[in-house]
Amino acid sequence: MWLVFLKELKELLRDRKTLFFMIALPLLIFPLIFGGIAFMTKQAIEKAETKVLNYAVIGEQYAPDIYAGLQQPDKFSRVELAADADFAALIRDETVDFVVVIPENYSSDVLSAGQATIKLYLNDAGLNLVYKRVNEIVEQQGELFQRAAFNQLGLDENQQVALLEPIVLEKINTADSRENWGEKIGGMLPYLLFILCLQGAMAPATDIGAGEKERGTLETLLISPIERNKIVLGKFLTIGFAGTMTALITVASMALWGIVLSQGMALKFVADFMGQIGIIDFVLIFLMLVPVVSIFAAVLLSISIYAKSFKEAQSYMVPLVFLVIVPVVMALMPGVELKGGWAWVPLTNVALAMKELVKGTMDYFQLIAIFGSTMVIAGAALAFCVYWFKQEKVLFR
Amino acid sequence: MIKITQLAKKFAVENPKKLSEQEKKDPRLKGRFFHSVQDVSFSCAQGQVLGLLGPNGAGKTTTLRMLSTAIKPDAGSVEINNVDVLRNPIIARQKIGFLSGSTGLYGRLSGRENIAYFGQLHGMSPQAISSRIDELAELLDMHSFLDRRCENFSTGMKQKTAIARAVVHSPEVVILDEPTTGLDIMATQTVLDFIRRLKAQGTPVIFSTHHLDEVDELCDRVTVIDKGSSMFDGDIASFRALADGSLHKAFLTSIGQVPAAVVA
Numbered sequence: 001m002w003l004v005f006l007k008e009l010k011e012l013l014r015d016r017k018t019l020f021f022m023i024a025l026p027l028l029i030f031p032l033i034f035g036g037i038a039f040m041t042k043q044a045i046e047k048a049e050t051k052v053l054n055y056a057v058i059g060e061q062y063a064p065d066i067y068a069g070l071q072q073p074d075k076f077s078r079v080e081l082a083a084d085a086d087f088a089a090l091i092r093d094e095t096v097d098f099v100v101v102i103p104e105n106y107s108s109d110v111l112s113a114g115q116a117t118i119k120l121y122l123n124d125a126g127l128n129l130v131y132k133r134v135n136e137i138v139e140q141q142g143e144l145f146q147r148a149a150f151n152q153l154g155l156d157e158n159q160q161v162a163l164l165e166p167i168v169l170e171k172i173n174t175a176d177s178r179e180n181w182g183e184k185i186g187g188m189l190p191y192l193l194f195i196l197c198l199q200g201a202m203a204p205a206t207d208i209g210a211g212e213k214e215r216g217t218l219e220t221l222l223i224s225p226i227e228r229n230k231i232v233l234g235k236f237l238t239i240g241f242a243g244t245m246t247a248l249i250t251v252a253s254m255a256l257w258g259i260v261l262s263q264g265m266a267l268k269f270v271a272d273f274m275g276q277i278g279i280i281d282f283v284l285i286f287l288m289l290v291p292v293v294s295i296f297a298a299v300l301l302s303i304s305i306y307a308k309s310f311k312e313a314q315s316y317m318v319p320l321v322f323l324v325i326v327p328v329v330m331a332l333m334p335g336v337e338l339k340g341g342w343a344w345v346p347l348t349n350v351a352l353a354m355k356e357l358v359k360g361t362m363d364y365f366q367l368i369a370i371f372g373s374t375m376v377i378a379g380a381a382l383a384f385c386v387y388w389f390k391q392e393k394v395l396f397r
Numbered sequence: 398m399i400k401i402t403q404l405a406k407k408f409a410v411e412n413p414k415k416l417s418e419q420e421k422k423d424p425r426l427k428g429r430f431f432h433s434v435q436d437v438s439f440s441c442a443q444g445q446v447l448g449l450l451g452p453n454g455a456g457k458t459t460t461l462r463m464l465s466t467a468i469k470p471d472a473g474s475v476e477i478n479n480v481d482v483l484r485n486p487i488i489a490r491q492k493i494g495f496l497s498g499s500t501g502l503y504g505r506l507s508g509r510e511n512i513a514y515f516g517q518l519h520g521m522s523p524q525a526i527s528s529r530i531d532e533l534a535e536l537l538d539m540h541s542f543l544d545r546r547c548e549n550f551s552t553g554m555k556q557k558t559a560i561a562r563a564v565v566h567s568p569e570v571v572i573l574d575e576p577t578t579g580l581d582i583m584a585t586q587t588v589l590d591f592i593r594r595l596k597a598q599g600t601p602v603i604f605s606t607h608h609l610d611e612v613d614e615l616c617d618r619v620t621v622i623d624k625g626s627s628m629f630d631g632d633i634a635s636f637r638a639l640a641d642g643s644l645h646k647a648f649l650t651s652i653g654q655v656p657a658a659v660v661a
Contacts (some may be wrong), residue, residue: 007506007514014505014546216501220562223465224518225490392468393409 004226004234005241008208012242018203022242026196026250031257048129054095056081059102065144066102066118069137087121098122098130110145111152178276182359185273189285189358190351191328193247197293198324200246201300202317205239209304210313213395222395232301232389236382239297244289281357284367288350291374295346296324298381302388308397331355343369346377399464399570399601400440404473405625406459407432425625433459435625437473441570441601441618446592448612449605450648451622457605458497460622461574464603465495477570491519494568498578500559504548508539508558511547512565519566526565533561536594537587553584560591571595573604577611589615609644623652 012018056079060067070076079096081087087099099121107113118138122130150160173180212218221231255274300317307313324347331351336342338352349370356362388394407430410416416426425432434456441447451457463470466486475482475489482489502511509530516526534540537557542550547558564571573592577585592615595602606612612619612633619636621629629636629651640646 003514003517007503010510011503011505215504216497216499217503219462219465219467219497220495220500220515221518223467223490223493223495224515225487225520226518227487393411396462396468 001230001233001237004231005237008204008235008238009241012204012207012238015207018207018242021203022200022246023249026246027253031253035257044127045129048127049133052077053097053130053133054079055098055100056085056087056090056096057100057102058083059104059106062104062106063102063118063141065108065141066100066137069141070100075133091121091123097128098134100134108145108148110149176360178273179359179361181273182355182361186355186358187332189251190331190354191325193251193289193354194292194324194328194347194351195321196247196250197243197289198296198300198321201239201243201293201296204242205297205300205304206307206310206313206317208235208238209301210307210310211304213305213307214309218395228389229386232382232386236294236297236301236385239301240290240293243293243296247289247293248286276360277358281360281362284362285354285357288353288367288370288374291371291378292347292350294378295374295381298378298385302381302385305385305389306394306397327351338363338366344373346374350374398440398442398476398478399603400474400476401460401464402438402474402476404434404437404460404463404470404475405432406434406456406463406468406470423624433625434463434470434622437620437622437625437627439618439620439627439630441603443601444596444599445617446596446602446604446615447618447620448616449603449620449622450607450609450612450651451605452652455622456625457622458574461495461497461572461603461605464572465493466490467495491566492569494563494566494571495574496559496563496572496576497574498576498580500563502547502550502555502558502562505546507546508543508550508554508561511558512562515562516565521566529565529567530561533565537561537591552580553587556580556584557587560588564595569600571600571602573602575605575607577606577608609648613644621648621651628652 052073052075054077055070057067057070058081070078081090081096081099087096090096091098099119101119101121103116103118105113106116106118110116120131120134122128124131150163155163212221222228299320303316303320304313307316327345327347328351330336330345330348336348336352338349338356342352343349343366349366353362353366353370356366410426410429410431413429420426420431423431425435437456437460439447439449449457449460459468462468464475466482466489470483477489477492480488480492482492502508503514506514512530512533513526516529521529530543534543537560539554539557539561542554547555550558571592573588576588576592580588589611592602592604596615616633618632619629620627621636629639636647636651637644638647639650
């Protein structure tokens with residue numbers, strides 16, 4: 001068995017294609033993609049912030065203070081427009097970026113004039129910071145008016161605060177930050193791990209089963225004096241090992257790059273969050289992955305050995321990805337918890353348990369049910385694989 | 398000495414509608430089963446070479462696969478040096494060296510690693526493997542490419558490696574399924590030389606082929622299979638005698654087709 005395992009592993013490690021998917025892809029490509037996206041987003045926001053916006057203002061005579069606020073040549077540039085122009089059309093053909101329309105009742109004496117509504121015409125689809133930039137000016141002015149009105153009324157500090165917000169509803173979250181973030185991150189973790197395991201196991205599985213058939217090495221292997229179940233176990237271990245390694249390398253690389261890329265605050269947050277999850281929980285997450293990977297490996301090997309060729313094996317394996325995604329997505333749905341029936345649904349229960357472990361709210365007794373049911377399925381899948389490997393109609397199709 | 402008696406094998410037909418017209422007409426199709434091999438018997442003594450002949454689809458490969466224990470016969474017996482190999486396939490596999498024309502190698506392993514892997518599977522010690530590989534490499538002139546990866550080998554190199562792999566455990570019987578099909582002249586010669594060498598060593602060799610000149614050159618015995626049954630089993634002289642010396646005619650006579658020349 002170990003003989004087969006070692007030989008398959010040696011072959012696997014010499015295959016550039018497999019290595020690329022197993023190691024290079026998660027280690028370099030993913031961070032590059034994510035980093036690239038982050039970089040581009042940052043660039044776009046910076047551009048939107050510093051861009052000189054063309055604007056038109058109607059009724060500036062009613063609010064000289066706001067008009068004064070817009071007089072910043074490095075930020076805004078004025079375009080003259082008639083009051084009855086078609087603002088939408090002008091914005092569409094990019095003559096102006098926004099139009100401000102100030103009403104007649106605009107006044108610094110809010111107590112007598114009442115609320116003033118300034119209209120801001122803009123194209124708000126896509127990334128732009130027009131509203132934010134105009135609002136800065138308007139809000140500043142509003143606060144000045146507010147203070148003036150308060151002074152006029154002769155209200156003290158306390159009254160002012162109470163008047164602005166008479167009742168405050170304060171939210172005190174009893175979930176600690178680990179539970180809070182665990183819900184978000186922990187839900188994604190199994191999704192990522194499962195898919196990566198499956199993906200990582202797929203390439204060697206095709207090679208080891210259908211590949212042997214296609215190259216004509218299978219028959220020779222079958223008539224060598226080694227029991228069939230040992231051949232199956234050796235191949236099974238190789239596939240499982242490859243799947244686990246892919247998942248671990250990816251997660252490790254993401255953690256590493258996450259720490260490298262995040263700075264200051266975020267770094268501290270990541271470190272704190274990781275620090276709260278105990279070693280035991282990490283080990284449990286890994287241990288739970290073992291029977292899951294076993295199921296994948298056994299199913300993949302069965303498919304692969306049944307297929308006549310590489311191509312056939314690959315087309316059988318694609319639907320498997322969808323089959324795996326469904327139970328994991330179920331774990332992400334609101335209301336699905338690690339209780340009652342859900343604890344017995346294969347894959348979903350493991351996904352839920354991983355989430356609970358990350359959150360730190362694991363009911364450790366549930367582990368028995370989860371490990372138990374997953375192991376039984378994994379065992380059954382492996383037994384089927386061994387049986388399958390002894391069928392002449394499968395081997396010599 | 399290898400003795401095969403009344404070997405039979407049937408395969409379940411999964412979808413009778415998928416069978417070709419020709420397959421439907423084949424008398425071996427009985428209900429849900431296709432009786433690929435019905436009654437094949439022959440024997441091959443020490444130092445003899447037996448040529449297995451038959452049209453395509455006659456059941457040659459199935460017969461040889463049964464001999465190699467890759468598939469299990471439904472009836473009949475296979476004895477190698479008076480040991481019933483069907484009862485204990487693992488022991489049988491140690492006695493048999495098997496090679497077919499379509500046998501491949503692990504491309505990402507070197508020639509030496511390919512051979513050594515099967516040596517290990519046969520439970521040989523590392524020293525025994527390395528000395529056996531040296532011996533075979535000398536014999537087959539493989540030293541120049543033994544440690545290179547197989548994926549870049551020429552057909553001849555591949556065939557040499559495959560031969561070495563098949564006999565790394567010094568088998569008592571060697572079975573070859575169309576070993577020269579698809580090979581160029583040089584590679585074919587390698588295979589034929591190899592068979593001759595085995596014969597000289599006294600190892601029985603059974604090989605299937607479509608090339609009657611190979612039979613003429615090497616074989617002591619001939620077995621003809623058609624539609625899953627052995628139609629002829631005897632030495633080369635009596636085979637030749639079937640149709641005054643011509644092997645082609647003898648073959649056609651043995652499967653019950655009167656040669657055209659005779660009709661005329």
